[in-house]
Amino acid sequence: MKDIELQRIISLKLKLIRRGIGIHVAENGIYVAEVRRTLTGVELSKAHFEPFPDTIHSTEEGPARQKYVAAAIQKCCAKAGIKGGEVYTSPAASQVVTRYFQVPAVSEKEQEDAIRFEGSRYVPYRLDETVVGYSIKPARDKENLDVVFNAIRIDVLRSHVNAVEAGKIKVFDSEPPFYSLARAIHNQKKRAESKNCILHFAVDGAVSVSMYRGDIFYVCRDFYLSPDDPKHPERFFSEFQSSLDYFNRQLGETGLPEHVYVAGDWNLKMWAQILDKFFNGKVPVEIPEFPMKTGLAVESANTFLVPIGLALRAIGEHLTPYDVSFLGSGVVAEERRAPRKWTGAVILTLLLLGVGYYFGYYMPRMHQLKQTLGKLKFDEENLNIASPQFALESVSALQKRLSDLETKNKIVQAFQESRSLIGDKLITLSQTIPVPIWFSDLQYQQTFSSGNALAITDRQLSMNGYIYYREIPEEELRQINDYADELRKNDSFMKGFAVLKLEGVERTSYLGRNFTKFRIIAHFNTSGRVNK
Incomplete structure (x- = not known):
């Protein structure tokens, strides 16, 4: 929680976030x-x-599999009627390692090294290849710390995030599915300090087991049962009994769980009966009633307990100090934050350019114009009314000076209009620029007609920039085209312009990173129509 942006924390505390996905x-x-x-x-x-x-099962991890996932997400959200927004996600249980262990109650400075060292014993790959999230709680003996250690491979998490975001979804954070299940089942209720067990049965045979007391998960594992194997109940009993024995060893206790919850989309009533027989009716086995209002039947609702738990976290429901964040820190989190740092620098640069334009060009020009106007004073001694010839010449001179004043006044108005126009555009750009895009150069030019009218005949705003999105050219091209379309539809930005076009799109590199370079031009001339 400590790595979540301050604005989001305030919104969650004030219950301002009304929608979660x-x-x-x-x-x-x-x-x-x-x-x-x-x-x-x-x-x-x-x-x-x-x-x-079916073809996805023969596809290895990588861009090809990401396309399948992205297409499925787009189709799923479209059928559900869900439009993009910031979401919480969870990868499959088989892609996450969640282990419980204890470490001595060392000082805070030593905790991280001690936990990572001990956690390396439980992870089947090197820690420098993983993103790690863990929760700490003082153990009952006060001499140790209870640690729930969660790990996922960097390439797996990166592939997961890229696949979801390729489906036009912005990922805010990701967590193991075990946490989401518990949050959904215990929504708006404190988890009792009793021995609980959640079994999630997927229709394809994937089974996950979570055993916990309060907010500490002691067992989180998954295994696979073939629905076509008539002996799959025996295989299940063997796996479940070994998990239960491990649970009791960690607690230093014996006995059965006090509550067992059955969820998923694989014949829950059948599994509830099997478990009831396994416990000889000594443990209540529940298919949890849905934790919120819905029009779905109980079994149908249990199909979606994992994404519901994620959506509840998105709106700040039932958050605990022990919620795990895979995108709060680590390699993938740093990769995602890098474009935002550039965006902040670009916005600051734009503001500095605006300040420089105002004080370096606009104010000196206004000062010079005031000095010029101050010199245009009429000398009464030169107005000889007694002589018709001199009187006539003085009136002509006065008319010329009046005309000059009107012209200079129009010049001042033109400068003020240009300054207001550019200021409005800068504000719009700073409010709408996407995270992967930043501008490197903005140029504004305008041309006046000759004569006293001083009408603007040509106006052009040229914006050169770059986009970086994990070096995926197709996604970068799609995003910059989408942004150009958004600007065309933005009445505030297009006011004073007739057309907006995207050009100069090309690949470039800097410090070993590949970017897409582009130029957006907003233009108006007297032959075009101003978009008001």
Whole structure:
């Protein structure tokens, strides 16, 4: 939570965020849910599942698989009627490692090194190849710390985020699905300090097991059962019993869980009966009633518990100090923040250019014009009214001077209009510029007609810039075209211009990074129509 942006924290605390979206990229497809905060409480407004095509299972991780995922997300959101926004996501349970262990209660400075060292024993790959998130809580003996250690490979997380965002979705954060499940089931309720177990059965045979007490997850694992294997219940009992034994060893206790919840989309009633028989009726086995208002049946609603838990986190519901963030820190988080640093620098540069224009050009010109106007005073001694000839000449001179004053007044008005126009454009650009885009140079030119009218016959604003989006040229090209279209539709920006065109798009590189360079030109002349 400490790495979440300050503005979002304030919004969550004040309950200002009214809409949350969660996307779970499971092994078999995309699960998406949208929840809304209403006067009567939190309600599920939209939900949909979109299965992956069979061809995805023979496709390795990489751009090809990302295209399948992105297409499924776009199709899923379109069918659900969900438009893009900031979302929380979760990868498949098989892509995340979640382990519990204890470390001695060392000082805060030593905690991170101690936890990473101990965590390296539980992760099947090198820690420098992973993004790590962990939660800490004082153990009951006060001499140790309870640690829940979560890890995901950097390339897997990067591929997950890129695939979701290629579906025109902005990922705000990502977490393991075990946390999302617990949040959805315990929505608006404090998790009791009792032994709880959640079993999630997916229709393709993927099973995940979470065992926890309060906010500490002691067991989080997954395995696969073949629905076509008639002996899959026996295989399940073997896997489940080993998980239960491990749970009790970690707690230093014996006995059964006090609550068992069954979720997913694989015949929940059948699995509830199997578990009830396994426990000999000694443990309540629940298919949880849906934790919020919805028109879906109980079993149908349980299909979407993971994305619902993610959407609840998006609106700040049932947050705990132990929620895990995969995008709060680490390599992938730094990659995502880099373009934002450039954007801030560019906006600051634009503001400095505006200040420089005002004090370096506009104010000196105004001062010079005032000095010129101050010299245009009429000498009464030169107005000899007694002589018709001199009187006539003085009137002509006065008329000429009056004409000069009117011309200079129009020049001042033209400068003021140009300054106001450019100021408005800079404000619009700073409010609409996407994260991956930054401008390197802005040039404004205008031409007046000859004569006293001083009408503007030509006006042009040229904006040179770059876009960087993880070195994916097709995505960079799509985003800059979308931004140009947004500017064309922006009445505030197009006021005073007739056309806007995108040109000069080419690939370039700097410090080993590949970028897309572009130029946007907004133009108006007397032969065009001004967009008012």
